[in-house]
Amino acid sequence: MTTTTIPAAGRRAGRLAAVAAMAAALGACSGLKAEDPVDRVFAPSGDVAVVEGLLVLPEGAEVPPTSRAEARLVDLDRTGTEGDFLVASTVTDAAGAPVPFRLQWRPGALPEGHRYVVTGRLIGRGGTLYTVEEPVAVAATPDRQDITLALVPTGTAPAAEDGASYSLEGIPDPSETEAMPMTSDGGGLGGVYDDRLGGDSLSDYISSDDYGGRVIAPAPTPTVE
Numbered sequence: 001m002t003t004t005t006i007p008a009a010g011r012r013a014g015r016l017a018a019v020a021a022m023a024a025a026l027g028a029c030s031g032l033k034a035e036d037p038v039d040r041v042f043a044p045s046g047d048v049a050v051v052e053g054l055l056v057l058p059e060g061a062e063v064p065p066t067s068r069a070e071a072r073l074v075d076l077d078r079t080g081t082e083g084d085f086l087v088a089s090t091v092t093d094a095a096g097a098p099v100p101f102r103l104q105w106r107p108g109a110l111p112e113g114h115r116y117v118v119t120g121r122l123i124g125r126g127g128t129l130y131t132v133e134e135p136v137a138v139a140a141t142p143d144r145q146d147i148t149l150a151l152v153p154t155g156t157a158p159a160a161e162d163g164a165s166y167s168l169e170g171i172p173d174p175s176e177t178e179a180m181p182m183t184s185d186g187g188g189l190g191g192v193y194d195d196r197l198g199g200d201s202l203s204d205y206i207s208s209d210d211y212g213g214r215v216i217a218p219a220p221t222p223t224v225e
Contacts, residue, residue, distance in 0.1 A: 049107050051138055053147040054098040055120050057130060061097070061153070067124045069094040071101035071149070074135070077114040087116065094122055107140040116140050120149045127156045 078085035117135035130151035
């Protein structure tokens with residue numbers, strides 16, 4: 001019997017050819033073409049676009065301590081289920097002014113030729129207190145862009161931070177606990193603040209934890225004069 005020895009290089013070439021043939025067959029079965037994009041959401045890190053900027057409040061504006069500032073990137077040529085089509089969003093604490101923000105997204109995952117703007121608002125318990133009247137247009141390119149968004153009052157008055165109150169029972173005596181503010185849904189400590197802030201298309205659910213919990217402390221000992 002005659003034995004034929006195939007060189008190592010030939011064996012490697014044969015395996016590569018088999019792998020290529022299998023890949024081509026799988027591509028044909030799935031309907032993919034060679035020029036089709038492959039999951040552009042996972043593009044290289046260099047393809048990330050960044051917009052940084054400031055949300056600027058009017059001089060002398062009153063900002064409740066529990067307020068949140070939001071910046072949004074919106075696609076003007078598409079409509080979402082609740083109005084504007086949201087591409088990216090960030091919510092930050094609005095304790096200080098102006099409020100810095102940073103938005104990131106991947107332009108390769110967006111439709112070509114669409115127009116994009118950045119808008120924003122300041123949210124309090126009473127709803128949207130300040131909003132951006134003139135959104136700023138940004139380019140859908142993998143570059144860093146710096147912008148400033150001017151906020152104007154919406155006319156919505158900030159809601160009182162304390163609201164209604166009640167006393168807990170059985171710990172061990174109601175007279176020994178201070179009155180505790182209720183949440184907007186009528187619940188007590190640990191309830192979820194499920195009121196849609198502002199009632200507009202850009203509203204989000206915000207839990208009561210975002211506003212900071214209140215601790216029940218023993219009531220001060222009464223003094224008798």
